Amino acid sequence: MRPQVEYLYRLAWRFTGSVADAEDLVQDVLLKLYPRTRQLVDIERLRPWLARVLYREYVDLVRQRARSPIADLAADAEGEDNPLDTLPAIKDGPEEHAERSGLRERILCALDRLNPEQRAVVTMHDVEGYSLEELETILETPLGTLKSRLHRARRRLRALLSVEPFSAGERVNG
Amino acid sequence: MECRDLTPQLDDCLDGRLDAAARRSIQEHLERCPDCRRRHQHAVALQAALRTLPAPTPRQGFVDQALSRATGAAAGAVRTLRRGALGMALAASLVLGVAVGVFLVTRPAPVPTVALMLERPETVRLMFNSAKPLQAATLSLALPENVELVGYGDRRELSWQTDLREGGNLLQLPLVARGTAKDELVARLSHGGTSKTFRLKFEVDNAGKSGM
Numbered sequence: 001m002r003p004q005v006e007y008l009y010r011l012a013w014r015f016t017g018s019v020a021d022a023e024d025l026v027q028d029v030l031l032k033l034y035p036r037t038r039q040l041v042d043i044e045r046l047r048p049w050l051a052r053v054l055y056r057e058y059v060d061l062v063r064q065r066a067r068s069p070i071a072d073l074a075a076d077a078e079g080e081d082n083p084l085d086t087l088p089a090i091k092d093g094p095e096e097h098a099e100r101s102g103l104r105e106r107i108l109c110a111l112d113r114l115n116p117e118q119r120a121v122v123t124m125h126d127v128e129g130y131s132l133e134e135l136e137t138i139l140e141t142p143l144g145t146l147k148s149r150l151h152r153a154r155r156r157l158r159a160l161l162s163v164e165p166f167s168a169g170e171r172v173n174g
Numbered sequence: 175m176e177c178r179d180l181t182p183q184l185d186d187c188l189d190g191r192l193d194a195a196a197r198r199s200i201q202e203h204l205e206r207c208p209d210c211r212r213r214h215q216h217a218v219a220l221q222a223a224l225r226t227l228p229a230p231t232p233r234q235g236f237v238d239q240a241l242s243r244a245t246g247a248a249a250g251a252v253r254t255l256r257r258g259a260l261g262m263a264l265a266a267s268l269v270l271g272v273a274v275g276v277f278l279v280t281r282p283a284p285v286p287t288v289a290l291m292l293e294r295p296e297t298v299r300l301m302f303n304s305a306k307p308l309q310a311a312t313l314s315l316a317l318p319e320n321v322e323l324v325g326y327g328d329r330r331e332l333s334w335q336t337d338l339r340e341g342g343n344l345l346q347l348p349l350v351a352r353g354t355a356k357d358e359l360v361a362r363l364s365h366g367g368t369s370k371t372f373r374l375k376f377e378v379d380n381a382g383k384s385g386m
Contacts, residue, residue, distance in 0.1 A: 030244035109348040126224040
């Protein structure tokens with residue numbers, strides 16, 4: 001079970017971008033699955049199956065947060081009209097910026113700005129390498145929806161990674 | 175093929191979902207259009223970077239702990255009270271109250287602490303609540319040693335001029351710890367001669383270093 005737990009953790013971290021959330025998601029999945037351990041042996045392709053269970057937990061977490069006192073924050077963060085985009089800007093050129101920051105860190109931050117569904121499809125497809133057809137089952141979403149979701153996610157990532165982290169306003173010093 | 179035709183086909187092109195004729199058409203266009211060629215190269219580079227995006231391994235002891243809890247729960251043991259996901263969201267999402275002209279006066283509160291893993295970016299969210307729109311407020315950040323705002327290298331002090339809209343204004347700070355952070359992050363929002371200061375402490379865990 002240990003390699004599967006590590007796999008679940010990796011996916012959970014990719015979904016959430018947070019160590020604490022990843023640990024909680026994995027723990028919740030294990031609590032649900034442990035009584036069904038024998039049943040897991042008969043599952044032909046275990047990892048996609050586990051990914052689907054994990055994704056359901058992730059969706060539950062997102063819904064739980066939407067009901068929380070910080071709902072406004074969560075809702076704002078998920079939309080394409082992220083309030084962050086109206087906050088501080090920096091006026092250095094892209095080349096100077098690229099020298100200062102690691103591409104990996106910038107990608108992780110850009111992923112943080114996708115909504116949960118976009119983040120899930122882009123990480124499962126573009127990072128983990130699942131096909132859209134496989135994701136139809138794992139994410140329980142029709143192919144057409146997945147394609148348009150992936151398209152919007154990539155478009156937003158490209159936009160976020162081609163400009164500065166803060167896209168409006170004026171930096172005055174520092 | 176025109177430039178505007180590339181956008182809807184770019185993803186299918188990246189995913190190898192185009193037939194030979196469509197691929198050839200795109201290729202011909204890219205050879206004669208530097209803008210689209212750059213856009214295509216950017217997209218290809220991003221795909222390549224995503225393919226190799228590392229993920230951390232679980233912190234030491236987590237897998238044993240999680241399995242142990244799962245087996246304990248299955249055996250009917252009382253489920254250990256864990257750090258709730260919602261609780262963490264609240265811990266990482268801190269709210270600042272801002273009134274128009276005069277910032278809200280609040281009782282001195284304990285400085286909240288955010289956990290960071292070494293060398294692993296985490297986004298800390300600050301919510302500025304404003305009763306009315308504020309034009310040209312100044313937001314200043316002073317970062318403690320060993321904590322960086324992603325993309326800004328080792329700059330310790332940054333400030334911006336920005337407008338706040340009515341209601342919640344979310345500021346996401348992608349932070350990464352490069353070492354132990356002894357001092358606090360200080361965020362100061364100033365407008366019309368008044369200011370509100372917000373402080374944040376960090377606990378840096380070394381366990382993440384081997385995972386990336």
